Amino acid sequence: MELRRYLDPRTTWRDTSEVDKVRLYTRQSFVGIVVAFTIPGLIESISNAAWLSAVALSVSAVAAVLVLLRLPRIGGTGSGSIRIPVAVSVGAAILAGVTGTAAVPLWALLVGSIPVCVLLSPGWTLVLAIALSAATSMTRFGLPGAVSAFVAVMFMSATARLSIWLLRIVTELDGSRHAAAQLSVAEERLRFSRDLHDVVGRALSAVAVKSELAAMLSRRGDDRAAAQMDEVRELAQQSMAEARQLVRGYRSIDLEAELGGAASLLSAAGIDTEVRGAAESVAPEFAEAAAWVVREGATNILRHSEATRCRIEVTHDSLRITNNRPRTSTSTDGTGLAGLAERLAAVGGTLDTTGDSDEFTVTATFTPRVAS
Numbered sequence: 001m002e003l004r005r006y007l008d009p010r011t012t013w014r015d016t017s018e019v020d021k022v023r024l025y026t027r028q029s030f031v032g033i034v035v036a037f038t039i040p041g042l043i044e045s046i047s048n049a050a051w052l053s054a055v056a057l058s059v060s061a062v063a064a065v066l067v068l069l070r071l072p073r074i075g076g077t078g079s080g081s082i083r084i085p086v087a088v089s090v091g092a093a094i095l096a097g098v099t100g101t102a103a104v105p106l107w108a109l110l111v112g113s114i115p116v117c118v119l120l121s122p123g124w125t126l127v128l129a130i131a132l133s134a135a136t137s138m139t140r141f142g143l144p145g146a147v148s149a150f151v152a153v154m155f156m157s158a159t160a161r162l163s164i165w166l167l168r169i170v171t172e173l174d175g176s177r178h179a180a181a182q183l184s185v186a187e188e189r190l191r192f193s194r195d196l197h198d199v200v201g202r203a204l205s206a207v208a209v210k211s212e213l214a215a216m217l218s219r220r221g222d223d224r225a226a227a228q229m230d231e232v233r234e235l236a237q238q239s240m241a242e243a244r245q246l247v248r249g250y251r252s253i254d255l256e257a258e259l260g261g262a263a264s265l266l267s268a269a270g271i272d273t274e275v276r277g278a279a280e281s282v283a284p285e286f287a288e289a290a291a292w293v294v295r296e297g298a299t300n301i302l303r304h305s306e307a308t309r310c311r312i313e314v315t316h317d318s319l320r321i322t323n324n325r326p327r328t329s330t331s332t333d334g335t336g337l338a339g340l341a342e343r344l345a346a347v348g349g350t351l352d353t354t355g356d357s358d359e360f361t362v363t364a365t366f367t368p369r370v371a372s
Contacts, residue, residue: 041107
C-alpha cells in the first residue's frame with residue numbers, strides 16, 4: 001500500500017490489512033534509521049564548516065531512502081531501477097567519510113551500508129564488513145575504527161535479514177488465510193452439487209431408459225407404451241419432489257448460526273468483523289431470508305473484495321452488511337444478489353446495494369404483512 005493512503009485523513013489504521021501494516025512499518029523503520037544516522041552527521045559537518053561532507057551525506061541519505069522505497073522485499077512500493085541510487089548512495093557516503101571530520105565517517109558508513117546490506121546476502125555482507133574493517137584500520141582511525149566499521153555493517157545486515165524474514169512470513173500467512181477461506185466456500189458448493197447429483201442423477205437415468213422403451217413400444221403399436229409413460233411421469237414428479245427437499249434443506253438455515261459462521265469465516269480470512277444486534281430481533285417469517293443474506297454476503301466479500309473490515313448490523317426490520325475495499329467488477333454473470341432480491345421479495349422484503357471505491361453496503365429491509 002502506498003504511503004499517501006495512510007496520509008489520507010479519510011483512511012484509518014483499521015482500513016489496512018495486517019500485511020500492509022507490517023510492510024509500512026518495515027519500510028518506514030529503515031527510512032527512520034537513515035534519517036537518524038544522517039542528522040548527527042550533518043550537525044557535526046555543519047558545525048565544523050565541512051560543507052562538502054554535509055552535501056555528500058545528504059545525497060547519500062536521499063539515494064538510500066529512494067532504494068528503500070523501491071525495494072519490494074522490505075515493503076517498498078515504488079517503481080524504477082535501484083542500481084543508480086545504490087551507486088550514488090555508496091559513492092556519496094565514501095566522499096562524506098573522506099571529507100568529514102571526527103565521527104562523520106562513521107555516520108556516513110552507517111548510511112551507505114543500509115541499502116547495501118538490504119541487497120546483499122549474509123555471506124557477501126560478511127566479506128564486505130571484513131574488507132571495510134581492513135581498509136579502515138589503515139586510516140587515521142586505526143583498530144577502533146576497524147572494529148566500529150565491522151560491527152556497524154554486521155548490525156545493519158542482521159537487522160535487514162530479520163525484517164525481510166518477518167515480512168515474508170506475514171505475507172505467506174495472509175495468503176494461507178485467504179486460501180483457507182476460498183476453500184471453505186468451494187467445499188460448501190461442492191457438497192451441494194454432489195448431493196444434487198446423487199438425488200437427481202438416478203431418476204434422470206431411469207427417465208431416459210423408460211422413455212426410450214416407451215418410444216420403441218409406441219412404434220410397434222404396443223399398449224404398454226402408455227404405462228411406461230405413466231411411470232416416466234411418476235419418476236419425474238418424484239425427482240422434482242426430492243430436488244425441492246434438497247433445496248429446502250440447503251436453504252433452511254439458522255440466522256444465529258449464519259452470523260457466527262460468517263464472523264468466523266471472515267475472521268479466518270483476516271477480515272475484522274463486527275456483529276451488531278441479535279438474531280432474535282428479526283421476525284420468524286424473515287429469519288430464513290435474513291440468514292441467506294448473511295451467507296451470500298459473506299461469500300461475496302471473500303470473492304469480490306479485498307476487505308480488511310466488515311460490519312453486520314441486525315435490527316427488527318433490516319439487515320445491513322458493510323465492507324471496505326470492494327473490487328471493481330465488470331462481470332455480469334453473477335446471480336447472487338439477484339437471487340437474494342427474489343428470496344426477499346417472496347417474503348415481502350427488499351434488497352438495496354450502495355457503494356463506491358472505498359465501501360460497499362448490502363441492505364435487506366423487511367416489511368411485515370398487515371393482516372386484513
